[in-house]
Amino acid sequence: MKKFSLFLFLLSFLxxxxxxxxDYIPISISYYGEWAYHPGxxxxxxxxxxxxxxxxxxxxxxxHLHSFLVTGNLGFYVHPNNHTGITLTSDVGYRxxxxxxxxxxxxxxxxxxxxxxxxxxxKLDANGQAKKVPVASRSYLWVGAVFGWGxxxxxxxIPIAWFLRHTVxxxxxxxxxxxxxxxxIDIGLTYCIGRSF
Numbered sequence: 001m002k003k004f005s006l007f008l009f010l011l012s013f014l015x016x017x018x019x020x021x022x023d024y025i026p027i028s029i030s031y032y033g034e035w036a037y038h039p040g041x042x043x044x045x046x047x048x049x050x051x052x053x054x055x056x057x058x059x060x061x062x063x064h065l066h067s068f069l070v071t072g073n074l075g076f077y078v079h080p081n082n083h084t085g086i087t088l089t090s091d092v093g094y095r096x097x098x099x100x101x102x103x104x105x106x107x108x109x110x111x112x113x114x115x116x117x118x119x120x121x122x123k124l125d126a127n128g129q130a131k132k133v134p135v136a137s138r139s140y141l142w143v144g145a146v147f148g149w150g151x152x153x154x155x156x157x158i159p160i161a162w163f164l165r166h167t168v169x170x171x172x173x174x175x176x177x178x179x180x181x182x183x184x185i186d187i188g189l190t191y192c193i194g195r196s197f
Contacts, residue, residue, distance in 0.1 A: 022047075022048065023194060023195065023196055024159070024192040024193060024194045024195035024196070025045065025192070025193045025194060026045055026046050026161075026190050026191070026192045026193075027043070027044075027045055027190065027191055027192075027193060028042070028043065028044045028045065028046070028073075028163075028188055028189065028190040028191075029041070029042070029043050029188055029189060030042045030163070030165075030186040030187055030188020030189070031185075031186070031187045031188060032075045032076070032077055032184060032185075032186055033077065033184065033185045034077045034079055034085060034182060034183070034184055035182075035183055035184075036183070036184075036185045038077050038078060038079045038080070039077060039078060040075060040076050040077025040078060040085070041075070041076055041077075042073055042074065042075035042076070042087075042186060042188070043073070043074055043075075044071050044072055044073035044074065045071065045072055046069050046070065046071040046072075046190075047069060047070050047071075048067050048068070048069045049068060049069060049070060050067070050068040051065060051066060051067040051068070052065070052066045053065055053066075054066060063099055064096065064097060064098050064099055065095075065096070065097040066094070066095075066096060067094070067095040067096075067097070068092075068093070068094055068095075069092075069093065069095060070090060070091065070092050071089075071090060071091040071092075071107070072089075072090050073087070073088070073089045073090070073091070073111075074086075074087070074088055075087040075088075075089070075184075077184075079118070080118070081118050081119070082118050083115040083116055083117055083118055084115070084116040084118065085113060085114070085115050085116075086113070086114045086116070087111060087112070087113050087142060088111050088112045088113075089109050089110065089111030089112075089142055089144075090109070090110060090111060091107035091108065091109045091110075091146055092107060092108055093105060093106050093107030093108060093146065094106055094107075097152055099155065100155060101151045101152040101153060101154070101155040101156070101161075102149070102150075102151050103149065103150055103151065103152055103161075104148070104149045105146070105147075105148045105149070105150075105163075105165075106145070106146065106147055106148075107145070107146040107148075108144075108145060108146075109142065109143070109144035109145065109146055109167065109169065110142065110143055110144075111141075111142040112139065112140070112141070112142060113139070113140040113141075113142045113171055114137050114138070114139055114140075115137060115138045115140065115171075116135060116136070116137040117136040117137065117138075120132060121133045121136035123136075140171045140172060140173070140174065141171075141172045141173075142169055142170075142171065142172075143169060143170050143172065144167050144168055144169030144170065144182075145167070145168050145169075146165050146166070146167045147165065147166050147167075147168075148163050148164060148165030148166065148186070149163070149164060150162050150163030150164060154192065154195065159191060159192040159193075159195040160189055160190065160191055160192070161189070161190040161192075162188070162189050162190075163186065163187075163188060163189075163190065164185070164186070164187050165185070165186040166183070166184070166185055166186075167182075167183070167184040167185075167186070168181070168182075168183055169181070169182045169183075169184065170182070
């Protein structure tokens with residue numbers, strides 16, 4: 001509960017910072033699949049802390065946009081007969097957007113992961129008797145890299161962007177190996193609340 005409260009605090013801080021610096025608040029929702037086929041959902045927001053327009057070619061008037069941003073995300077997925085995963089992450093990275101709205105992005109990700117066991121889990125008490133654990137879970141550090149592409153439709157005066165992102169992450173510590181690799185796919189939309197054109 002404390003970690004979830006911390007997430008809500010950080011998300012409200014991020015949204016408040018956006019309200020002060022930007023005239024819109026981007027909210028993302030996506031299909032969030034662990035190894036692509038373990039289904040889930042992810043919500044988040046982002047804050048652009050630096051951006052610059054640039055010329056595509058010195059003799060052209062078409063411009064592109066370089067941005068550095070930070071995100072806050074809450075993800076949930078189900079790995080059947082194994083665990084239910086909850087991820088609370090923040091990404092910092094770079095986005096390049098062409099004038100036509102097509103974009104690519106790369107982020108470094110850091111956060112928290114909880115894996116809630118599927119099925120029944122038992123623990124030995126002080127007398128050596130097996131007792132059922134009602135909600136057995138494990139906590140992990142989450143470290144990853146995100147690679148994505150998509151299109152920002154704001155260039156057509158539509159406050160929506162679509163994206164496809166791949167995340168390669170390490171779940172640390174994990175059993176005797178010390179870490180477990182994880183692969184996630186995000187397919188979703190970002191809606192910019194209050195964006196004016």
